[in-house]
Amino acid sequence: MLNLLKQGMSPQKLAATVAVGSVVGVIPMLGATTVLGTAIAARFRLNIAATVLVSYLMQPFQILLALPFIKLGISWFGLDELQLTFDEMTAMFRSDWLNALNKLWQANLAGISAWAILALPSGLVLYFIFLPVFKRFLPQTVVAEAKG
Secondary structure (H helix, E strand, O other), X not given: OHHHHHOOOOXXXXXXXXXXXXXXXXXXXXXXXXXXXXXXXXXXXXXXXXXXXXXXXXXXXXXXXXXXHHHHHHHHOOOOOOOOOHHHHHHHHHHOHHHHXXXXXXXXXXXXXXXXXXHHHHHHHHHHHHHHHHHHHOOHHHHHHHHO
16 A cells, blocks of 8 residues: 555545455456456546455455345336245256346346445545545655646
8 A cells, every 4th residue: 555655646546446445356257356346447537557456355255245136126027026045946946947048147237236336425425434544644746746
């Protein structure tokens, strides 16, 4: 993190980088964080390496939040409640594996949609939480270099 601060990032850019990396890091779709984080960071001229690093650090939260996002999406979009215990999923695949894949795909898509709806407001909240922290603790020489 100190190396990132020494690269001349302003508190605003650093707060945006951490917010984007945090939000992208919890998308309930394994493997999407690198591509999505890189694309967003490149679009908004944020530090790509730092954004991807933060998103990787969020992976434990990604795993923890996957089911809540899926359940939220299922309830928001009125899908049939999906039984997510191992035994029930095994029974679902044994009886009709194609239907089971379809239900899991729909549930995951609902979870991604719930994440997408919450991503922008969550990112803004995180940005405004991190901004005063970085303004306070960022070395003044880095702030001066970033302005110049």
